Amino acid sequence: MLRYIFLRGCLAILVAFTVSLAAFLLLNVASDPAQAIAGEDATADVVETIRARYGLDRPLTVRYFDWLGGVLQGDFGESYYWHKPVAALVADRLDETLTLALSALAVTIVIAIPLGALAALNPNSWIDRFALGVAVSAQAVPNFWLGLIMIIVFAVMIPIFPVSGDSTWRHFVLPAFVLGSSSVPAVMRLTRTGLIEVMGADYIRTARSKGFRGWQLLRRHALRNAILPVISVLAVQLGQKFGGSVITESIFAINGLGRLALESILGADIPTVQMLIFVFAIVFVAMNLLADILNAAIDPRIRIG
Amino acid sequence: MKTLLDIDHLNIFLRSPDGPLHVVRDVTLALDRGEALGIVGESGSGKSMTALALMRLLPRSAKCSAIRLSFDGQDLPALEDGVFSRTIAGPRIGMIFQEPMTSLNPVYTIGRQMTEAAVARGLLSSAAARKKAIDLLDRVGIPDPEGRMNQYAHQMSGGQRQRVMIAMTLMLDPDLLIADEPTTALDVTVQAQILDLLDDLRRERQMGLILISHDLAVVAQRTDRVAVMYGGEIVEQGTARDVLFDPRHDYTRRLLAAVPRLDGAPGRPAPTLPRTDEVIVARDITRVYMTRKGLFEPKREIRALDGVSLSVKRGETLALIGESGSGKSTLARILLGLDQATSGDILMTGRPIHDIPTAERAAFVQPVFQDPYTSLNPRRRLSEIIARPLVLRGERDRVANLEAVREAMERVRLPERLIHTYPSQLSGGQRQRVAIARALVTGPEALICDEPTSALDVSVQAQILDLLDDLRERMNLTLLLVTHDMAVVHQTADRVVVMRGGRIVEEGTAAAVLSRPTSDYTARLLAAAPRFEIA
Numbered sequence: 001m002l003r004y005i006f007l008r009g010c011l012a013i014l015v016a017f018t019v020s021l022a023a024f025l026l027l028n029v030a031s032d033p034a035q036a037i038a039g040e041d042a043t044a045d046v047v048e049t050i051r052a053r054y055g056l057d058r059p060l061t062v063r064y065f066d067w068l069g070g071v072l073q074g075d076f077g078e079s080y081y082w083h084k085p086v087a088a089l090v091a092d093r094l095d096e097t098l099t100l101a102l103s104a105l106a107v108t109i110v111i112a113i114p115l116g117a118l119a120a121l122n123p124n125s126w127i128d129r130f131a132l133g134v135a136v137s138a139q140a141v142p143n144f145w146l147g148l149i150m151i152i153v154f155a156v157m158i159p160i161f162p163v164s165g166d167s168t169w170r171h172f173v174l175p176a177f178v179l180g181s182s183s184v185p186a187v188m189r190l191t192r193t194g195l196i197e198v199m200g201a202d203y204i205r206t207a208r209s210k211g212f213r214g215w216q217l218l219r220r221h222a223l224r225n226a227i228l229p230v231i232s233v234l235a236v237q238l239g240q241k242f243g244g245s246v247i248t249e250s251i252f253a254i255n256g257l258g259r260l261a262l263e264s265i266l267g268a269d270i271p272t273v274q275m276l277i278f279v280f281a282i283v284f285v286a287m288n289l290l291a292d293i294l295n296a297a298i299d300p301r302i303r304i305g
Numbered sequence: 306m307k308t309l310l311d312i313d314h315l316n317i318f319l320r321s322p323d324g325p326l327h328v329v330r331d332v333t334l335a336l337d338r339g340e341a342l343g344i345v346g347e348s349g350s351g352k353s354m355t356a357l358a359l360m361r362l363l364p365r366s367a368k369c370s371a372i373r374l375s376f377d378g379q380d381l382p383a384l385e386d387g388v389f390s391r392t393i394a395g396p397r398i399g400m401i402f403q404e405p406m407t408s409l410n411p412v413y414t415i416g417r418q419m420t421e422a423a424v425a426r427g428l429l430s431s432a433a434a435r436k437k438a439i440d441l442l443d444r445v446g447i448p449d450p451e452g453r454m455n456q457y458a459h460q461m462s463g464g465q466r467q468r469v470m471i472a473m474t475l476m477l478d479p480d481l482l483i484a485d486e487p488t489t490a491l492d493v494t495v496q497a498q499i500l501d502l503l504d505d506l507r508r509e510r511q512m513g514l515i516l517i518s519h520d521l522a523v524v525a526q527r528t529d530r531v532a533v534m535y536g537g538e539i540v541e542q543g544t545a546r547d548v549l550f551d552p553r554h555d556y557t558r559r560l561l562a563a564v565p566r567l568d569g570a571p572g573r574p575a576p577t578l579p580r581t582d583e584v585i586v587a588r589d590i591t592r593v594y595m596t597r598k599g600l601f602e603p604k605r606e607i608r609a610l611d612g613v614s615l616s617v618k619r620g621e622t623l624a625l626i627g628e629s630g631s632g633k634s635t636l637a638r639i640l641l642g643l644d645q646a647t648s649g650d651i652l653m654t655g656r657p658i659h660d661i662p663t664a665e666r667a668a669f670v671q672p673v674f675q676d677p678y679t680s681l682n683p684r685r686r687l688s689e690i691i692a693r694p695l696v697l698r699g700e701r702d703r704v705a706n707l708e709a710v711r712e713a714m715e716r717v718r719l720p721e722r723l724i725h726t727y728p729s730q731l732s733g734g735q736r737q738r739v740a741i742a743r744a745l746v747t748g749p750e751a752l753i754c755d756e757p758t759s760a761l762d763v764s765v766q767a768q769i770l771d772l773l774d775d776l777r778e779r780m781n782l783t784l785l786l787v788t789h790d791m792a793v794v795h796q797t798a799d800r801v802v803v804m805r806g807g808r809i810v811e812e813g814t815a816a817a818v819l820s821r822p823t824s825d826y827t828a829r830l831l832a833a834a835p836r837f838e839i840a
Contacts, residue, residue, distance in 0.1 A: 202407040206470070209360055209402075210422040210477070211395035213386065220421065224412045299412055300457040 001303050004296050012289045019281035020071070024064050027270055036268035037080060054080070067274070076278075077271035081264065086275045089260065096166050096256035100179060100249065101241035103172055107180025108187055108237060113230070115184075116191025117218075120226075123196060131192070135185035143244070147178045147251040164253035175252040179244060183237040190233050195226040228295055235291035239284035309481055309513040310336040310359075313373035317354050317537075320366040329354050329369070330537045336481070339511040341504075343524035343545065345560070346534035347762040348733070352517045353403075355534075356483045360400050361389060377480065395422055399479030403486035405467035409458035415442075416454030419473045428477070441472035446498050463490045464629055471499060475506070481513040482506075488523065489759075492628035492789060497833040500527050519763055521564045522792065522835035525549050533557045546839050563767035565792035566837055567819070580799075582619035583652075584750050584783045585640060585670065589614055590649035592635055592807075609635040610646070611807040617751065622777060622784040624794040624815065626830070627804035636804070637753050637787050641672050654750060664698045671744035675756035677736035681728040687714070688724050691743045698747065713742040716780075717772060734765035741772065751783040759790065770797050791834040795819050803827045 027033065034051035035042070051057045058066075070077060076086040111134075119131040154174060155163040165171050198204065199222060207221040245258030253259075257276060264272035296302040317329035329351040336342050344352045358369045359381075374381045376398065384393065402408045410418055419441075420434035429437065435454070442450035445468040458466055467490045474482065482503070488496040504527065506512045518524050524531055525545055532542040533554065541554040552558045592610040610632045617623045627633045638644040640651065642658060651658040653669045661669065671694070674680040681690055691713055692706040700706060711721060717738040728736055737757060744752050754773065758766035774797055777784050788794060794801055794815060801818040803811040803826065811824040822828045 202402065202404050203410040205362055206402060206408045206473075207410070208362055208390070209394060209400040209474075211390045211393075211426070212422070213390040216425070220425075221410050221413075225410070301411055301459050304457065304460065 001296065004303065005293055008289055008292050012285045015285050016278075016282055019285070020068065020278050021064070023274055023277040023281070024067065025060075027274060028060060028063065033268070033270050037270075071278070076275040079264070079269050079272050081267045081269040081272070086271045089272060090257065090275055090279060093255060093257050093260050096254050097242060097245050097249070097258060099172055100175055100245055100254060100256060101238060103176035104179035104183075104241050104248075105234070105238050107176050108183040109234070111180070112184045112187035113191050116188040117195055119188070120192045120195035120199065121218075128192075131188060135188050138181050139185040141181075143178055143182055143247050144251055146181065147175070147248060150174045150178055151251075164251075166252075166254040166256070171252070171254070175248050175254060178251075179241055179248045182244065183240070186233055187230060187237065191226065191230050194229050195222065198222045198226045201225070224298055228299055231294050231298075232288075232291045235287040236284075239280070239287045242283045243280050307338050308335055309338045309340075309377055310334070310515075311373060311375045312355075312359075313371060315355065315358060315369065315371040315374065317351070317358055317363065317367055317369040319364070320368075325368075328367075328537050329358070332534075332539055334532060334539070334542070336513045336515065338480070338513055339507050340530065341507060341514040341516060341528040343528035343531040344515060344517045344534060345519065345521060345524055345531060347519065347560075347764065350534040351537040352534045353485055354537075356400065356485055356515065356517055359483060360394060360398060361386070362400075395479070396426065396428070396477045397479060398481045398483065399474040399477060401471050401474050401482070401484040401487045403489060405463045405470060405490045408470055409466055411458055414455050414457060415461075415469055419454070419469070419476055423476050426477075434476070438472070438476060441475055442469065444502055445469075445472045446495055447472070462629060464492065464495060467491060468495070468499065471502075478510065479512065480510075481515070483515045483517070485517045486519070487516070489518075489520075493791070493830055493833040493835070494628065496523075496835070503527070520835060521549065521561065521763065522567075522837045525837050525839060526835050533560070549837075550839075560764060563764040564837065565767070565770070565790070565796045567792045567795050567831075567834060568836065568838070580618040580621050583616045584619050584654055585617040585785070586650075586652040587613060587615050587636070587640065588650045588652075590636065590639060590646045590651070592632075592639065592644070593647045608807050610639070613649075613804075613807070613809055615802055615809065615812070617783055617785055619750070619783050620777065620781050621799040622774070622786055622797055624798035624801045625785060625787045625804060626789060626791070626794055626801060628789065628830075630806075631804040632807040633787050633804050634755060635807075637672075637755050637785070640785070641670060641753055642666055643672075667694050667698060667747045667749070669749055670751045670753060671747060671749040673737070673740050673744050673752055673754040673757045676760050677728075677733055677740050678760070680740055681736055683728055686725050686727060687719075687739055690728070690739060691746055694743060694747045709746050710742075713746045716745055716776065717742045732765075733761050734768060737761060737765075737769050738772070741769075741776075745776070745780075749782075751785065753785045753787070755787045756789070757786070758793065759788070766793075773797070791819065791831060803830070 034047050034054070034056050037054070038047045038050050055063065067077065074087060078084065079086050079089055082089055115131045115134065119128040122128055151163055151174065154161050161174050162171050204217065204221055207217055212220055242257070245256055246261055247258070248254070249256045249258035250262055257279070260272065261276045264276065312332060312334045315329055315332040316327070318325040319328050332351070332355055334342065344355070346352045354363070354367070357363050363369060371382070376393065381389070381393070409415070416435065416438060419438040420431060423429040423434045423437070424431050439450045439454060442453060447453055447465060447468055461469065467487070471487060484503070488499055491499065500523065503514060507514055516524060516528055528545050530543065531545045531548040532539045533548060533556065534540070535556045541548055541552065541557050548557060549561065552561055590610050590613045591608065594607040594609055595604045613632070613636060625633045625636065635644065639646050642663065653661060653666070658666070688707060688710050691710045695706050695709060710724065714721060714724065719735065719738050719742060723731070723735070728739065731739065752773070757773070758769050761769060770793065773784060776782055786798060798815040801813060801815050802809055803818065803824065805826050811818060811822060811827045818827060819831065822831060
């Protein structure tokens, strides 16, 4: 088990470095950062001054290793726009995004898993068709539209939740629902397929021959097997919640990383963008690592080769 | 004796796109306490469906009805599902399934799965259940039962899993045990041990036993009464003696004629001229595997083969017998070039195997594997599957290949109209014929057949064995037959090599080894082999 975690951890670190390199190249090669900071109408002189001031005239490799060296010491550089260390800026906003992402994930789990399970246990019944309907609509409806509709219905017409902001838990209810609903289709369908497959397995027949039925059968023999693929997909979904918070945070005016990302992209605040990409990537990698470890803990076939 | 089970006119229909299928027709059976009933028949004859109906385990698409279905005086269909699973499934009727590889839950320990039902029902405390489980594992012949309790299914072999399954069902002391091919995955000595255990339980506890099997010798030895099923119907039923030794129905007679027998004259007369031309020679083959249990444990050596020498002569059938773990499959794989010997030499018609290019080796020796369901690519047509060895050798002339495929199909007596079908459209016997045709297409000197018939029905087994023998004779083929079935050896082999623990313990003509074994081990194997006789 320890060996397994160690190997997976090494792999995760490798992935994180690759991502950092890709992010760096994308920002520095695909466009000219100095030009972006100066603005489209700036004269060549101004662009050159900016290039020199921010050290953008140095070779690419020097800049990358300079940045990487800083990252390893926790220094992500200073924001061009806010004139504060980027790390502090991100740390400041992390809370909001974390709250939003986790509560969105909770919404996904609470809706998708029971619905998927019910659909699996009654295939082709009305509940299965209802679940399919939910999945199709949640997949088809874009987040920004659902967000606006939720505001109109539950904040304006029936004012039970605030329209926007992030000061109390009530502010997070609508955004969490909006962000969480986008993951419902994938998780629900996977739960359904996984559970249908497990319920048809020979070991379930064995358990039935021992007299286990209904909930007992599910709890004792089916859930643990069926949950394995769901855990992997939930990890990916949580990573997406971090990235996907950009739109939802903007609609509900939540001062989190998503909004910071939007602002710094618009303001060509390269150090901030760079760190945010890095953080989103790390979250993704860490979640996948966590899912791998959880799966190994649950499934002895992974744990004991 | 008291009637335990009484089935009157059981009918089962399966929903299918082409209308309902009548898979079990008017089955009427009765079983007394302590009695053993054998149900025999081929795949698809409805024997497993009948058993599943008793346990309420039929697939959703099935509908069953009966005039009477009573167990120990209780009317089973009248019971609600909840009541049935609480009071009947498990403690009253237990069932052993035939798929040992998949019938245990992969994510829970053996110990948990064995004890949970007894503990959940409040029949035993967890300590008592654990003790009983260890005791039962010991009785079904699992070594180190205490250590095994903490292991998972994937850490055990198929045979061990099957024994765990049997022990698990016995945990609840059922009054009726339905065993669906319970010993198919087991070696003969273990099979005998398990069947003895079931006999004992029958006597000790007056347990009723329904033994579903395609092994007629096992049924003859272990059951009081026999029902023969064919096409969903019971075509004949009566005492084991009447049905198996004085069959009335045509189908029963045909079935019995197909059974390979250990008694009686050997199927193969001794050759008139001694065979001397050596096709495959193995000299002092050793195969060592290195394994380690944990990251920091030292490496351990496992000798799968330890100084094995044998020679297979042109035109003969050499049977390689031994129990699981004896090294017989490893040897077969090495001879096929699928595995490398750690030391020793292999000669094919006098040439060292490593001097022969892989593509050319296909002209010397070809494999036929045990499971025709998994050894054929499901997404390829027969024409492609059978031509594959030719394509691999670089022969890409489509017309010539197709001609070769036709010829191979004709040799194995597969109708030509099947040439463009997929394996899934064929029966088990037809698939095994495809595997043999694929082996023959390169015109090899020898075939190495690893348990070629153990996944097949008896009547199909007889056809395949006949076919192999016929091919051997007509094409002057050399056959190496890896098997655990003594009766098959008796009927089809010229010579026998007995393996145990990676070594050869006995070698000789089939007639001599089977009638006068010189090694104790061979004698024990023979004693454990089910014989076609009434106990």
